[in-house]
Every structure is written in structure tokens, then in C-alpha cells.
Amino acid sequence: MTGRKMSSPGEVIALLNLLAVDGIGPGTTIRLIRECGSAESVFDASDSKLRTIHGITDRLIAPLRKVSAVAEAGQRQWEAAQEAGVEIRTYWDDNYPQLLRELETDAPALLFIRGEFQSDATRVAVVGTRRATAYGKRAADELIGGLRGTGIHVVSGLASGVDSFAHEAALHAELVTEAVFGCGVDRIYPAGNEKLAQRILDAGGALLSEYPIGTVHTKYTFPQRNRIIAGLSKAVIVVEAPARSGAQITAGLSIEYGRDVGAVPGPVYSVMSKGTHELIKSGAALIESPEDVLALIRTISPVAEEKASIIELPFDLPQEERRIIESLDATESIHIDTLAEKMELSTGEVLSRLLMLELKGLIKQLPGKYFIRA
Incomplete structure (x- = not known):
């Protein structure tokens, strides 16, 4: 598959089938395809060949042999995406975002995309607590508003609070904004953000997920989507966050992936400042103005x-x-x-x-x- 501009429908369906196999996630999928050459070839590979691949044991090989259990899953998911006008990009496609591909086996094997998605755009993620205060809204408004005219894309997760403020501020500043889901892109969560999601699409942005059409969110899917937010972005800015928050998880992943992290300081007695202050103490850049954001992501691509x-x-x-x-x-x-x-x-x-x-x-x-x- 190396060097291929776009995966064929048959290969995408085989990839969807592979991801439907119990116990096989994105990382294992990427390793399997690297060794076997394609998703279709994985199902045809011998047991002895599969055993030579790191992390592949008989426990994973057994369900691979039960092809009938997943044979229709990929076809159904492919057809559902086509009917919904959702694009599917795989890790091996030329238009898969390079920054995300750099995550290697931590990257999603594929992306479901609603809307327009420019893979090589410069992106900054703005994240924070769902219980944001007026202070957090003002910070998001002013930081993102100051990026007007830069062409930078703003990435967040469409959650209540800071995520929503970030998307709203980007739209107001006429910047492209993109939301990464912890469920299928056909399921807007929270439901109250349906209008915001549509405005993102109408303004030339996109909704993204690694989960097939119809997938519902769980407590496990949100931490997984955080790695995509971090991986897509040159830098992650945390606006407001209590201690041990999801935003801190995203920041931690960003550091692990070699991205820059910035945090907005807040009132010293506010619970919503604890997480951002911890990040600053740990070495995150102090973000007080749009210029600080620009300085954080000015590295030449x-x-x-x-x-x-x-x-x-x-x-x-x-x-x-x-x-x-x-x-x-x-x-x-x-x-x-x-x-x-x-x-x-x-x-x-x-x-x-x-x-x-x-x-x-x-x-x-x-x-x-x-x-x-x-």
C-alpha cells in the first residue's frame, strides 16, 4: 500500500473488517498491514507468518480465522458512510494528515470525516473543562480572536464548556475549526451542540472520528479521541481545567508526541485553575495573549x-x-x-x-x- 494515493473501496472494507475483529485495535492493525502489505492480505496470511509480527499471539489469530463473524461489518460500515456523505481516509492514504501519521501505531488506522478537511493545515488545539467559567470563555474568545487572518485551524472536541467556546470563537474570527468526536460523526454529542456542529460544517470546517457511523460514545472513547486532538495539532492550549482533568490528559499526550503545550493562568483560588497551574509548573508555556499562541507554534514545517x-x-x-x-x-x-x-x-x-x-x-x-x- 506504500505510495498509494488513495485506498481502494475493497481495501477500506477489508480494513473495516479487520478493525471489527475482537482484540484488534488501530495499533495492531497498523503493524499487521505493515508486515502483510494490505488489510486484505492479513486475512490470507498464514498462522506462522502472523506469529512473527510483534504483539500477535494465537489469542488474536483465532478470531482472525473466523472471517464470517466480521465479513459483513466492513461492507455495512462502508455503505453507511457513503449514504451519509462521510469520507473515509486511511493511515496509508496521501491525504491522511502527516502530523497524525507521525504517531506511528498510536495513530488511528482510519478517519471518518464530515465536511472539508485540509490535511496539511497548521492547527492549534484549544481544550479545557466542561464546567468553564466566564473567565474561561473570555480567555478562549480573546486568544482565538487574536488569531484572525492567520489561517490557523482550531481543533477541539465539541464538548460543553471550553471546547464549545473554542469552536464559537474560531467561527467568530472567521477561522476554520474542526471537532474530533468520541463517537460516530453522525451522532452529535452533546445533542445541544447540533447547531454548532452544523455551523462548523457550513463555515468550511469538519467533524472527525475514528469510530464508524452509528458508534455511541463510552467513557473509554473520549480519552481515545484526545490523542487525535493532540496528534493533529502543532500545539495544545489548555484554557481552564481542574486537577486530573481530561484536558490534562490531552496535554500529557501532546508532550509525549513532541508537541508544544501552553496553559492559561487563572484565579489562584479557582478550582478550574488547578490543572492549568500544574501544567505551567511542569513546564507548559504561559499563555496570556494571542502572540503567545503564535510564538508557540511558529516552528517552520x-x-x-x-x-x-x-x-x-x-x-x-x-x-x-x-x-x-x-x-x-x-x-x-x-x-x-x-x-x-x-x-x-x-x-x-x-x-x-x-x-x-x-x-x-x-x-x-x-x-x-x-x-x-x-
Whole structure:
């Protein structure tokens, strides 16, 4: 399957069948397909071949041989997705998000997607407690509102509280936002967020899940979806969270995956600040402004690094970004305040544009907020 642009319907159905086998999850599925070449080949592999694969024992091989028990599961799930207009992307497809693929066997073997999903977009996750306060709402509104015009996608879980505030703030700031579910993408949870989910879709966003159409949520599926939120994002921002919260789990996964984590400080006597303060004490970045968020995710992507040596400006570069880069020199740096004054723009607006240029590999930031052309 390596190098294939898109998995065939037959392969996707076989993959769905494989995931329906008792005891076989995404990680085991990925290992099996790496060794056997395809999901269809897994069912045809000999017992001796399967035993050579790490983690595969007779306990897992036995249900694989009972193909009849799952033979119709994949076909039903495939047809349900087609009828619902839901796209299925597999770990081996070219349009599967690369950041998520980097999780290796921790990545979902496939994604069910409603809406439009740009796999290579720059994403930041904003998460927190379901019992958010007015303080948490204001923080989400201001942090995400300050990202207007950056092209950054905001990822969260559509839960009540901070998740909902994050999606709402992104929509208000005209940013694409995406919700990751702990159930099938046909089941909006909580039900009170049905209108919000539709607005996300109407604004060009997406609803994602690794679970087939019709799957109901359980207490186990939400922690599983947290790894997808973390894996999709360059950074995770925790707005409000009590101690030992789900948001802290997401933050912990982000650290494990090599992502940056930021946390918003809160009132010292608020229970909803305990989790964020613990994260800050443990080394999470202190997030007080949109500029802090931008600084956290300004690392140049591999695609941008590859393009960094190109001198010609892209023909489709936005006018303001073109003006900024034309004001920069390749040998002499300029401070952001000087550049903002020269451009007659606010420092925040210039910083947002500079981030996008840095992500495209066209400029470099030096210590002290000085910038030069790459």
C-alpha cells in the first residue's frame, strides 16, 4: 500500500473488517498491514507468518480465522458512510494528515470525516473543562480572536464548556475549526451542540472520528479521541481545567508526541485553575495573549523548510504579506516595532503575517523579535 494515493473501496472494507475483529485495535492493525502489505492480505496470511509480527499471539489469530463473524461489518460500515456523505481516509492514504501519521501505531488506522478537511493545515488545539467559567470563555474568545487572518485551524472536541467556546470563537474570527468526536460523526454529542456542529460544517470546517457511523460514545472513547486532538495539532492550549482533568490528559499526550503545550493562568483560588497551574509548573508555556499562541507554534514545517531556499515570491502571496517581505532584507534584520510602523499596521497584525511567512519558509525570526528574509 506504500505510495498509494488513495485506498481502494475493497481495501477500506477489508480494513473495516479487520478493525471489527475482537482484540484488534488501530495499533495492531497498523503493524499487521505493515508486515502483510494490505488489510486484505492479513486475512490470507498464514498462522506462522502472523506469529512473527510483534504483539500477535494465537489469542488474536483465532478470531482472525473466523472471517464470517466480521465479513459483513466492513461492507455495512462502508455503505453507511457513503449514504451519509462521510469520507473515509486511511493511515496509508496521501491525504491522511502527516502530523497524525507521525504517531506511528498510536495513530488511528482510519478517519471518518464530515465536511472539508485540509490535511496539511497548521492547527492549534484549544481544550479545557466542561464546567468553564466566564473567565474561561473570555480567555478562549480573546486568544482565538487574536488569531484572525492567520489561517490557523482550531481543533477541539465539541464538548460543553471550553471546547464549545473554542469552536464559537474560531467561527467568530472567521477561522476554520474542526471537532474530533468520541463517537460516530453522525451522532452529535452533546445533542445541544447540533447547531454548532452544523455551523462548523457550513463555515468550511469538519467533524472527525475514528469510530464508524452509528458508534455511541463510552467513557473509554473520549480519552481515545484526545490523542487525535493532540496528534493533529502543532500545539495544545489548555484554557481552564481542574486537577486530573481530561484536558490534562490531552496535554500529557501532546508532550509525549513532541508537541508544544501552553496553559492559561487563572484565579489562584479557582478550582478550574488547578490543572492549568500544574501544567505551567511542569513546564507548559504561559499563555496570556494571542502572540503567545503564535510564538508557540511558529516552528517552520518540513514543507516550509523545503521551500525556504526559493527566492521568488509565490504568485498567490496575499498583498499584505508581500508588502512585509519586500520590506525585509536577507542580511540586515529589522525589529517588529520598526516594521509595524513602516507598514502602518498594529504589532499584532504584523506578527500574525510574519508567522505565516515564517511557516512558508520565506522569513526567519532572530532573538529579540528581529526578522530577516530567508
